Amino acid sequence: MTASNNTVIQLNHVNYFDGDVHILKDITGSFPEGKITTLVGPSGAGKTTLFRLCNGLISPKSGEIYIKNKPITDYEPTTLRRNIGLALQSATMISGTVFSNLALPLSLQGKQLKEEKAKELLRDVRLDEEFLYRNVKDLSGGQRQKVSVARTLVNRPKVLLLDEITSSLDRVSQQDIEELIVKINQKYRTTIIWITHNLQQALSVGDYTWVMMNGEVVETGETSLLDNPQDERVKQFVEGVNV
Amino acid sequence: MSYLTLALALIFVLIPILLSKTLNLGLEKDTIVAVIRSTIQLLAVGYVLQFVFDSESMIFIILMIMLMIFAATHNARKKGVTIKGITWKLVSTYVFIEVLTQSILLGFHIIPPTAQYIIPISGMMIGNSMVLSILFLNRFTAEIDTHQDKAELILSLGGTPKQAIHKQLITSIQASTIPTIESQKTIGLVQLPGMMSGQIIAGADPIQAVQFQLLILFLVLTSAVVTSAMLGFLSYPSLFNNRMQLLKNDKNT
Numbered sequence: 001m002t003a004s005n006n007t008v009i010q011l012n013h014v015n016y017f018d019g020d021v022h023i024l025k026d027i028t029g030s031f032p033e034g035k036i037t038t039l040v041g042p043s044g045a046g047k048t049t050l051f052r053l054c055n056g057l058i059s060p061k062s063g064e065i066y067i068k069n070k071p072i073t074d075y076e077p078t079t080l081r082r083n084i085g086l087a088l089q090s091a092t093m094i095s096g097t098v099f100s101n102l103a104l105p106l107s108l109q110g111k112q113l114k115e116e117k118a119k120e121l122l123r124d125v126r127l128d129e130e131f132l133y134r135n136v137k138d139l140s141g142g143q144r145q146k147v148s149v150a151r152t153l154v155n156r157p158k159v160l161l162l163d164e165i166t167s168s169l170d171r172v173s174q175q176d177i178e179e180l181i182v183k184i185n186q187k188y189r190t191t192i193i194w195i196t197h198n199l200q201q202a203l204s205v206g207d208y209t210w211v212m213m214n215g216e217v218v219e220t221g222e223t224s225l226l227d228n229p230q231d232e233r234v235k236q237f238v239e240g241v242n243v
Numbered sequence: 244m245s246y247l248t249l250a251l252a253l254i255f256v257l258i259p260i261l262l263s264k265t266l267n268l269g270l271e272k273d274t275i276v277a278v279i280r281s282t283i284q285l286l287a288v289g290y291v292l293q294f295v296f297d298s299e300s301m302i303f304i305i306l307m308i309m310l311m312i313f314a315a316t317h318n319a320r321k322k323g324v325t326i327k328g329i330t331w332k333l334v335s336t337y338v339f340i341e342v343l344t345q346s347i348l349l350g351f352h353i354i355p356p357t358a359q360y361i362i363p364i365s366g367m368m369i370g371n372s373m374v375l376s377i378l379f380l381n382r383f384t385a386e387i388d389t390h391q392d393k394a395e396l397i398l399s400l401g402g403t404p405k406q407a408i409h410k411q412l413i414t415s416i417q418a419s420t421i422p423t424i425e426s427q428k429t430i431g432l433v434q435l436p437g438m439m440s441g442q443i444i445a446g447a448d449p450i451q452a453v454q455f456q457l458l459i460l461f462l463v464l465t466s467a468v469v470t471s472a473m474l475g476f477l478s479y480p481s482l483f484n485n486r487m488q489l490l491k492n493d494k495n496t
Contacts, residue, residue, distance in 0.1 A: 055399050058488055077487040082401035092392045094410075108402040155401060 007069070008033040008159055008191045009054055009084075014063035016049055023049050025215040027063070031159075031208075034189040036182070038196055038206035038223060042237060045212040047195045048088070051161045054193070055086040082109075085157030089164040089195075091148035093136040098122070098147055101136060105154040113154065121150040126176040141168035149177065153184070159191040160184070166201070174198075178205050199226055199241050213237070296358050304358050308365050312337045315373035323380040325491075327481040333376060336473045340372045340466050341365060353458065364462070367438070371423075371463050375470040378419035383475065386411035387482065394489055404483040412479055416471040423467040427460055436460075 007030040016024040024046045031037050039047045052058045053065060056077050065072040072080065082105070093101050102121055103113040119129045125146040131139075139147065145165050152160065162181065166174040182205055184190050196202050202209055206223040211234045219231045229235045256278050263270040295303040316333045323329035345361065347353070354360040387394070390411055397407040430436060439456035443449055482490055 056486060056488070057395060057399060059486060073486070077398075078401045078403060081399055086399045088399075090392065092396045094393060094396070104397070105400045108397065108400060108406055151400070 006033050007031065008067065009193075010066040010069070011050075011053075012064045012066070014053065014060045014065060016046070016053065016058070017061050018049075023215055024053075024060070027217055029210065029217055029220055031191060031193055033191050034185070035207040036185055036192040036194060036205055037208040037210065038194045038202035039210045039212060040196060040199060040202050040226070040237075041210075041212035041218075044214075046215040047212055048163055050212070051086055051088075051163055051193070051195070054159075054161060055084050056080045057086075082155045083157050084159045084161060085152040085155055086161045087145075087148050087152040087163065087165050089145075089167055091141070091144040091165075093139075093144060093147065095136070097133050097135055098127075098139070099132050101147055102151050102154060104151060121153060124153070124180055125150045126173065126180075142170065142173055145169060146173070146177070149180075156188070157190065159193065162192065162194045164195050164197065167197070174201070181205065197241070199238065202226060211237070292358075292362065295362065299358065304361055307358075307362050308341060308369075311366055311369045312341070315369050315376075319373050319376045319380065322377050323384065323478070325384055326380070326478045329380075329478070329481075332474060332477040332481075335477065336376065336470055337369055337372055339473060340368055340469055343469065344368050344462050344466065348462075364459070367459055368462060368466050372466045372470040375419055375423070375467050376474050378422070379415055379471045379474055380478075382418045383411065383415040383478065386415050391489065398487060398489065404480065404487055404489075407489065408479045408482065412475045416468075416475050419471045420467045423463060427464065430460065 010030040011027050014024055014027040015022070027046075027050065039050070041047060049058070053060055054072075056072060056075075059073075067075060067080065067084070094104060099113075099115070099118055102118045106113045115132070118132055122129055122131060127143065127146050127150070131143070131147075136144065136147070145168050149162070149165050160181070166177050169177065178201060181192055181194070185192050192205075194202075194205065203223055203226055209219075209221065209223045209225055210217055211219040211225075211229070211231070213233055219225060219229060219234050225234075226238055229238055256274065259274055260271050262268070263274065291307070295307055312334060315337055316330060319333050320329050323333070326332070345365070348364065349356050349361075354364065387408070394407040394411070398404070426434075436456050436459070438459055439452045442452035442455065484490060
């Protein structure tokens with residue numbers, strides 16, 4: 001994938017260190033606008049760090065990141081983060097109810113979320129309306145992940161960074177979320193970048209795929225590359241995960 | 244009280260040492276060091292105060308207050324080393340507390356402008372402010388560590404640093420000021436304050452002692468809340484860089 005007018009995020013020789021540990025090594029690549037790109041690879045490959053860089057939570061130690069052909073540093077951080085939504089696997093919640101969590105993105109802007117809109121968000125992620133005023137302490141891991149995705153959608157981001165958002169869900173719920181994300185992508189042309197360990201999921205929803213290992217991008221291309229990887233390490237990884 | 248009588252008070256030092264030895268508490272060395280240090284420090288302060296009181300010079304009063312602020316800062320800064328520029332934030336807080344309280348006390352002629360009043364009250368204010376700042380910094384740094392994920396969540400959704408840290412800041416201010424407020428609720432019922440007790444023992448009229456003690460209590464209340472709030476609002480911006488990123492937050496890969 002090369003930089004073009006259709007590129008929403010472009011990374012050029014991006015390096016990131018945590019202390020002395022080299023987490024991301026000379027990452028160069030781009031994410032096409034309006035498409036679903038999946039990020040696959042073993043744990044510790046640097047995928048979540050890449051998301052945190054794209055959301056502006058951290059900055060690279062060297063290299064450049066461009067958002068819509070403008071350096072990421074040209075964007076005001078709050079505007080950038082509202083437009084590049086991030087839903088993490090940990091599905092961190094603020095204490096309170098599901099509603100207070102869904103209302104959080106707007107309350108940070110001094111706005112209010114209407115109850116009807118909150119119920120619509122819950123329906124989108126296949127959660128019953130009765131969850132709206134339930135305390136988040138009483139939610140299961142899967143329910144938290146659904147609320148986390150719904151909360152990220154409140155800002156109507158142009159790019160959605162999804163970090164293993166279905167890892168705690170049963171198969172039926174996984175399919176529900178996959179359908180929802182594909183629907184959002186098609187309806188709003190939202191760019192989706194999705195970290196998943198589920199290669200079947202990557203194959204069914206993704207247009208493009210990045211395979212990351214040990215802080216490097218090992219292989220990129222159309223998602224079908226997972227059926228026939230060129231790199232020996234990717235072959236071993238795919239066989240190990242057993243598509 | 245003569246020095247001989249004071250020497251007899253050492254019985255109260257022997258009791259904990261004997262208990263520590265009997266129960267193998269291992270506190271003997273620390274107890275002896277604490278006793279020696281407090282004796283030397285207090286005697287030295289006594290002579291210094293006598294000199295300052297006799298000189299009646301405002302320069303010596305200011306020097307004494309500066310010394311107190313320096314010592315308080317040196318002690319409290321260890322709890323906030325992770326916060327950039329903590330030394331100057333502490334100095335600013337203590338100076339502000341001192342200026343605020345003394346301006347009111349002297350401005351409204353609540354106390355006369357003499358070393359005998361200014362120095363002990365300054366000592367109590369700065370000392371109380373130091374304890375409060377230690378309590379606040381302890382809690383605030385722990386809150387940030389524990390709830391880093393929540394702060395990052397708010398940032399990731401487009402919140403500002405102030406919004407990201409607001410809950411931790413308020414919790415820390417509340418937690419550090421609660422002991423002061425709670426202890427004031429039971430004062431006179433559970434414990435008689437040291438200053439009031441000292442005045443009564445020295446032969447002062449109990450009602451006058453109470454009046455002075457009330458003055459100190461109100462000052463302590465102000466210094467507690469102002470210290471925590473001021474230190475909090477001075478400190479939180481240092482936790483973020485100009486890209487609104489929480490510093491030292493690189494924990495996920």
